[in-house]
Amino acid sequence: MQTSQNQWPKFRSASPRILLLTNQYFLVGELQAACERLDTEHLMINFDTKEMDLDTFVSKMLTALTTFKPDFVLTVNHLGVDHEGVLATLLDKFDVPFASWFVDNPHLVLGTYQDRHPAKTALFTWDADNIDSLKAKGFDNVFHLPLGADPTRFVPHGRQKEEWCAPISFVGNSMLFKTLKRLEAANPPQRLLESSIMIARAFGESDEHFPGRFLRKNFPELREDFESLESTFRTQAYETFITWQATLMYRLDCVLRTLDFNPLIVGDPGWKELLKGRDGWRYHKELSYYEDLPDFYPSCDINFNCTSQQMKGAVNQRVFDVPCCGAFLLTDYRRQMEDLFEPGSEIVFFNHPDEIPGLVDMYLNAPKKRQRIAQAARKRILAEHTYDHRMRSLMESMRATFG
Template structure:
């Protein structure tokens, strides 16, 4: 195996006004937006895309070291730990070079991080889109954890994108049914009979609870299942079961919300799982999934009311749709989340329901009031442009990395 470079040969960091960033990934997820923001902000960067391909250990080390020592970044940035190997080789290299790592989690880190070693934790800064994760991440052994909410690419999600007549709808919902995701995690967890019999009951109770971790919730609320959970033995199966509970809870919640839209004959844009969930219902139509980048910017403005219900992997945070829809100049009704008030002005910039029972009344009210829809959409778009673009998020991330890891700032 090629040995990591001697730390004595590492390079000075944060010597320029804007940091140099090595963007690392194994899936091109959100890195396009971040790279474009780097270019707009004049940030020197290199993208290392490992493309989720298998490579030998020596080749992996050689590739990483080559990129690091040639470009000499101030830090490495990844999303959801994509590109970080689960054996910890990359983390060992960064530790040897004393080079910070920034990882921006836009999915639940508790469903991802347990698969990785905690090597280099003191020089890793975990950014999370959900402020509720900060203290639990620190308790996990990551002292550097900060809130960085989602944002949007206003150069792509903007008014004027082309659409199609079959996208026209009074009410629409864009979202996955979660049917295949639940089945996939069930197969991966392979729970015994005792756990399997309790899945729906646990998921039902987890949904309205404040606890963000389904596993912690289960062990606290259903202590009699501890032995059955431990019998899963492998961390991978335990993590799969926790994810299963989260997805099942999300499925049930999402289905409840969507059923309340049926009086308005909604268009549901999603997977075929909706046909199973709504097999006995008639007042709706299914549109196949659309491209996030190429089609959604044109789809959102074709609906009078865009509807949103958030995944229960995030109990307090808001999701992507809360930024993307108003960026297009379109109107959104979404579920209320604790962190919403830190991002938008309730009532004037965002319309929310605190309970699914409120959905029909809100939809009916705003369908009948185009002027109110327009006012909210315009106010929300103004706020997004002023505070919630990926340029804003990258600037905040760079500022935090400098304050945390710049030698002068730490002395």
């Protein structure tokens, strides 16, 4: 294959060369560590969280592309990708494939991006339910890639603290302040604003994945108000608000079912507002993902999980992290979990919040059963669900598609 002066052969060696883009998102560290364990040559560019001027951005990318000569560029949730399409133009010039692994709803991200470099772009999504809708948006190369665990990071270090010990715990954001910020950004008209909680509740109780489509179908009297948002930024902010508000209400409903068991709630101060006046629970400020959680999870008899409403079928990070530490998890049912774990023997779930108290009571009184299930889940993770497995799968898909 003949290449121009600006291009080079791709996927010629047994292991690809990967240019990683990040702004300190947690998952990129796992991918970098997996590359090191797999002896995969890689270079990381950290754009940090600050705004970078266009000249600096282009200079950094040009240097990396022309000196490192990657087989493809990889990012998570499109982080490091500019909205104006400058990166896409550069990748097109050098004929470099691009991979973006979405571990949050891609439809709440992609709408504000231009020049998607579609011919050489592959999207990976942790939620298999997104595949058809992403293809409908013009992305031909879409793959399912679930989350996983890093067993070198999520292993107890023996640093448990007495304040962490609890019969049941929940680690998660209250979503209170996040929803308010998204609603402020959307600045919806008054009638839509007044109906927002009702819409969010109905969306959370539905099987629909897309809040905009759900609103148009189920609240036709508000369609004109919704479409009056006009800009992609405001529309996306409002759809994100609906998703996060639905999560807040669902998450609160589930947590309230645990209050008879003295739960420890770990997260932002929004929980103090949501549970104000409620007895029987303890609050702990947010913990460090890497430094604290591997020791925190084994400190609790039951680690409780209720999934964000941005995914109706996929499982979240906690489903892998908790058992990877050898700890027990009680989670809500998601369709895709049965492709990852054996129900009952490797994962325990509730189908409806009404089931929570009975399951908590049963498993608090069955320590040996909790231990067996946690050990079986950890064994499955080590065999099939580490980030080494995920990186191998991603690299094989990129080679098969663009090699």
